[in-house]
Every structure is written in C-alpha cells, then in structure tokens.
Amino acid sequence: MEDSNQTSSDRFILLGLTNIPYLQAIYVSIFLIIYITTLWGNSLLIIVVRINEQLQTPMYFFLSNLSILDICLSSTIVPRIIINTLSQDRSVSVLDCALQMFFHLAVGGTECLIIAVMAYDRYAAICQPLHYNTVMNKTFCISMATGSWTLSFISAFIHVFFIFQLPYCRSHNLNHFFCEMPPFFRLSCRDTWPNELANYITASIIVMCSFFLILVSYIHIISAILKIRSSEGRKKSFSTCTSHLTVVSLFYGTILSIYMSPHSAYLSIGKTVSIIYSAVIPMLNPIIYSMRNKDVKGTIRKQMKNKV
Numbered sequence: 001m002e003d004s005n006q007t008s009s010d011r012f013i014l015l016g017l018t019n020i021p022y023l024q025a026i027y028v029s030i031f032l033i034i035y036i037t038t039l040w041g042n043s044l045l046i047i048v049v050r051i052n053e054q055l056q057t058p059m060y061f062f063l064s065n066l067s068i069l070d071i072c073l074s075s076t077i078v079p080r081i082i083i084n085t086l087s088q089d090r091s092v093s094v095l096d097c098a099l100q101m102f103f104h105l106a107v108g109g110t111e112c113l114i115i116a117v118m119a120y121d122r123y124a125a126i127c128q129p130l131h132y133n134t135v136m137n138k139t140f141c142i143s144m145a146t147g148s149w150t151l152s153f154i155s156a157f158i159h160v161f162f163i164f165q166l167p168y169c170r171s172h173n174l175n176h177f178f179c180e181m182p183p184f185f186r187l188s189c190r191d192t193w194p195n196e197l198a199n200y201i202t203a204s205i206i207v208m209c210s211f212f213l214i215l216v217s218y219i220h221i222i223s224a225i226l227k228i229r230s231s232e233g234r235k236k237s238f239s240t241c242t243s244h245l246t247v248v249s250l251f252y253g254t255i256l257s258i259y260m261s262p263h264s265a266y267l268s269i270g271k272t273v274s275i276i277y278s279a280v281i282p283m284l285n286p287i288i289y290s291m292r293n294k295d296v297k298g299t300i301r302k303q304m305k306n307k308v
Contacts, residue, residue: 011091012172012179016084017271024085031085034283035078041286042067045296052299058136059125062118063289065145069111070282076103077278081177094164097179102160104180104278109152109206112255115248116210117144122241123217127224155202162198166190180274211252218245243289250281 017027045067049060080100084090092100124135163181169189176183181199185192221241228234254277290296 010094012094012097012168012174014080014084014090014092014177014179015173015175016090016177017081018085028082028085031078031081031279034279035074035082038074038078038279038283039071041283041290042070045286045290048296048299055296055299058121058141059118061141062114062121062145065114065148066111066118067286069107069114070285072103073107073111074279074282076100076107077178081279084177092179098160098164101163101179101181102156104178105156105159106153108255108277109155110148111251112207112210113148113152114145115244115251116213117148118244119214119217119248122244123220125240126221126237152206155206159195159198159202162195166192166195176271176274178274178278207252207255211256214248214252246288247281247285250284251277254281 018024046064049055049064077100080092121136124132128135159181163184166184166188167190168184168187171187174183174187185196218241225234225237228237254273
C-alpha cells in the first residue's frame with residue numbers, strides 16, 4: 001500500500017480483509033448483521049434473566065456474565081473491522097491498538113474462566129443436588145466471577161505492556177483486521193522468544209487449567225448420568241449440559257488453535273479462526289443457550305404476549 005511508507009512510527013496499518021470493492025461491501029454487510037444479532041441476542045438474554053425470578057440462579061448468573069463478555073468481545077473487534085474495511089486510511093495509533101489488544105485478551109480470558117465455572121456449576125447440580133445451594137451460594141458465585149474478571153485483566157495488562165515495549169523496525173503493516181498479539185511477533189526486530197514463552201505460559205494457566213476443570217467436571221457428570229436407571233432421567237440430565245458442551249467445543253477449539261499453535265500455523269488459519277471466536281461465537285452463544293431452554297423461551301413468549 002502506498003500509505004504504508006507515509007505512516008509514522010507510532011501507527012500501525014491494518015491490511016484488513018480485502019481491497020476488492022464488491023467484497024468489501026459483502027463483508028461489511030455480513031459483519032453488520034453479525035454485530036446487530038450479537039447485541040440483540042445477548043441483551044435479550046440478560047433482560048430475560050433479570051425479569052424472571054425463576055432464573056435468579058447461579059447458572060443464569062454466570063450466563064449473564066457470559067452475555068456481557070460476548071457483547072464486549074464483539075464490540076472490541078467488529079466495529080473496527082467495519083470501519084477498517086470502509087476507510088481509505090487503515091492506520092491505527094499505538095494507543096488504540098494497545099487498548100484493543102488489552103480488552104480482547106482480557107475479555108477472552110475471562111470468558112474462558114467463566115465457561116469453566118459454568119461446568120463446575122453443572123457438576124454441582126447433577127452430582128451434588130442436595131448440597132447445590134450450599135456449594136453454589138451467592139458469595140461463592142460473586143467471588144468466582146470477580147476473580148475471573150480480575151485475573152484475566154491483570155494478565156492482559158502484563159502481556160500488552162511487554163508487547164509494546166518491543167521495537168518494531170521491520171514493518172508497521174499488520175497482516176490482520178485488528179490488533180491481535182501473534183502477528184506482532186513477526187514485526188519486531190528483537191528476539192520475541194520471551195514474549196512468546198509468556199504467551200504460552202499464560203495460555204497454559206488460563207486456557208488449559210480452565211479446560212482441565214471442564215474435563216474433570218464432565219467426567220464426574222457423565223459418570224453420574226450413567227448411574228441413573230431410567231433412560232428418561234439420563235436424557236433429562238444430559239440435556240442440561242448439551243448447550244454448555246457446544247459452547248465449550250466452539251470456544252476452546254478456536255482459542256487453542258490460535259494461542260497454543262506455532263506461529264507458522266497461525267499464518268494459514270489465524271484470520272479465519274479469529275473471526276470465528278471474536279465475531280461468530282458471541283453471536284451464537286445466546287442462540288445456543290436459548291434454543292433448548294424452556295424457561296428462557298417461555299419468558300420471551302410471555303413478554304411478547306403482554307406487549308401485544
């Protein structure tokens with residue numbers, strides 16, 4: 001690009017998705033629909049949980065947290081994609097880039113931990129039903145949510161701080177549509193091994209530990225379900241976990257493929273996978289949790305009838 005040589009050292013150029021005009025129009029339309037659907041679906045789910053007293057339970061408390069995170073994650077990425085695709089000037093300041101990277105990492109890490117806590121909630125509900133209210137009390141739920149947000153935001157701040165201490169003397173052209181950490185490693189003229197090592201360690205602590213908690217929880221859940229004698233009872237118990245398992249498969253599959261894979265592999269899959277977990281999954285989550293949930297669908301129908 002011509003303007004790449006004119007960009008000052010305190011700005012980066014996001015090369016974006018495409019330079020072909022008709023494809024730009026298609027991409028903007030698609031991402032606009034995705035973003036509106038994400039805001040509408042997650043906001044509706046939060047409102048439903050708030051107005052239905054029967055949904056004032058630990059599971060829906062964490063589900064509301066997940067919806068807030070999905071809105072934040074999508075809002076951090078999708079508007080920038082739309083603006084970047086429409087704009088002639090695709091440069092972004094270091095501060096804007098750092099803020100976007102910070103919130104993207106912080107919200108993504110928090111979502112990993114919240115999904116893991118939701119797995120533990122399902123374990124307590126199915127494996128320890130008589131002690132569920134004691135185990136998943138209000139203090140515990142608030143502590144888990146607060147701890148998830150705090151840990152992820154601290155981790156994200158440390159990563160972003162050290163990423164922007166690196167000298168970027170090779171190029172300021174970022175082959176991506178938003179400021180994500182892996183592409184920055186290829187731009188620095190200094191050895192980025194310490195940063196990459198810190199990335200893998202953090203991914204191991206947050207993502208892998210969360211995934212391990214989910215795995216252990218579902219081993220106990222499946223074991224408990226198999227002990228239920230009636231097929232109807234087994235089906236009912238397992239149906240309460242299918243939505244969460246779907247979200248786990250989608251979210252963790254994409255996160256692990258980016259942050260735990262070699263950077264050579266990122267070149268071929270990075271953009272596609274980033275779109276899936278940053279834009280598509282936040283849109284799908286409220287749909288996944290609502291489609292099989294009678295309480296949520298019943299509350300929506302009731303409110304619609306009242307409006308009519």
